Amino acid sequence: MIEPRAQMNNVSMYSPGKPVEELKRELGLDHVIKMASNENPYGFSPMAKEAMMEEMKNVHYYPEITAPVLADKLSRNLEVPANTLIFGNGSDEIIRMITRTYLNVGEEAVMASVTFPRYKTNVVIEGGKPVNIPMKEGTHDLQAMKKAITSKTKIVFVCNPNNPTGTIVGEEELLQFLESIPSDVLVILDEAYYEYVHTDDYLQSINYLDQFPNLIILRTFSKIYGLASVRVGYGIMASDIVQEILKGKDPFNVNRLAQAAAWAAIGDKEFMTMTKQKNEEGRLYLESNFSRLGLSYFPSHTNFVMVDVAQNAEEVYNRLLEKGIIVRPGHLMGYSTMIRVTIGKQEENEQFIQALEQVLEK
Template sequence: MARIQTKSSVEKIVSYPLGSSPEELKEKFNLMAVRKMSDNENVYGCSPEVENSISKAMNSLYFYPDGTVSLLKRKLAGFYNINQDKFLVSNGSEEIIRLLTRAYISPGDEAIMAQITFPRYETNVLIEGGSAITVPLQNGTHNLNTMYAQINKKTKMIFICNPNNPTGTIVGKTELLQFIKTVPSNILIILDEAYYEYVQSADYLESISLLEKKPNLIILRTFSKIYGLAGLRVGYGIMDSEIVNELHKVKDVFNVNHLAQAAAAAALHDQGFIRECAEKNAKEMEFVSQKLNDLQVGFFPSQTNFIYIFSQYPIAENLIANGLVVRQLKLEGYLDAFRMTLGTREDNEAAIDVINKLLNEKAV
């Protein structure tokens, strides 16, 4: 059978890498246990209120979900004290990235982003026939000066992942504020703040207050990370209502399922649980950072629930064989780098033991 030709913009795209399941890894490497520390999930789960909300929602599964996501939008509007018409709720915040490129990127348009960041920005731009202009990181952080220098008449949008995935770094508030103020108003600025709730630094820009004066600003947040609902896929964007209206034209009608809507509304209500998770994560970040310093292993200072580690010895390829699943992500200038999600204290101690063991083996 002759090969059916895909469109040219799809041919150059590489599929998102998905790792093997823990069960497959146990069998492959003959392991008793595997610690999955690769996908930035919340190891502490989700609010106890979520289970009750899902149980109630189970009684009406024969209905289509609310296409307007009215309950969750009301909850979000009250939480942020922002009008409902500025919210778009989605199947994970990744869906809004896809909707933005679908609605605004035409063949020949350009989008600027960091060279090492969430890969779906580039993928979705390419699918629509646009060009992804990638700018190398500077010490693991977005280089906004160089990104600004790439702006031209073809530029349609700029992606800034803050904190950045996979490095965990943030852009300082003064620098980012100046950048947002300077970018021309006909270019969309997309701030992906998926890890916003984990940030501890006082030098982080609170972006929501800028929306009123910057209608080209879009803020993305999610229930997949600290809220612990990764398996249900709920995200949202906060933006000018005119942009919301345009995205409604290109989104699926029932894009957020019934159980996900109920769970997210319950999760948002329990902010005590969110604060508790953030505090636990901060303690574990301090613990892991200190242990890595003791081992003289390099890493970027992280404001997330993961840490980007780089070793002078090639150990990442052997981590899985020792029961530690991480995400290996190469960064120019950093040998053998990988991203490791923080776990419980037990998880983190075990991970450090594996890293220490492999380092000692390489040093012999």
């Protein structure tokens, strides 16, 4: 057997939510609800569909490598210069590009102990050392993260809102944290769920890019825009960082259909508003029923809620599978009695609550 790089012995394959088709085959079910992967249950913008259909005529051509049309439209929408944007095959590819570009073997990356797992994976692959800081009530402990920074620290990851807990750190606390970080340490704010935030106590990070040239903001078209399968994420950062990352970027990483769908989706404000409103209604419904059932949960600013079922999470997960409902068991993420459930359509939320109540009664 040909031995892989030593770093690969310390990483494992990403574990996605169980596919609907797989569960149907395994249990012989006709109807399955997937509430595990934080996908948009309302689909995606019809304007994006139309744009992809139109772009089909160009499928035999390679895409433009810096997505200039998308960059121009997004720059105007966000009011940032186009040369501060970079696009990836999902924002997780941008994470990989950042660690490839900036992380030397032996350097450290500080992150929360329970957060998006691809931070740790990419740090390890590049020969870096993840420094995991315990959460505080499901939220980033920024004070502890700041204390963990040493002369070896190259990157700090802050997922805000955090996946899988759905929590945020407040505006003043995060701003003070940014002010305290040495200028030679990159701070990556992962804002994949930015559009779902429902409080004024949230740092509008784009406004601070000039003040903090070591700041990188990550966002995505996979969540509220509903374009998960075509894979478009983007980063906002100083233009000199963009130029360094471009050196190692795969040339045709974001395909033509994805670029067309993304720039069209930006213009569909009606779909965005509808999704956010329906998600808010679903969140309140789930939270009220969790309270009725005597279950605690983390306050969520995303399209999912992490709830403590006060029982073995893996067992609850498996019982829900038998009822045709796929959620995310918390034991895989460090919370042995919690499950993470994606907010679905109202009928899906109702079926989930009914099934959960039956499972907990047993």
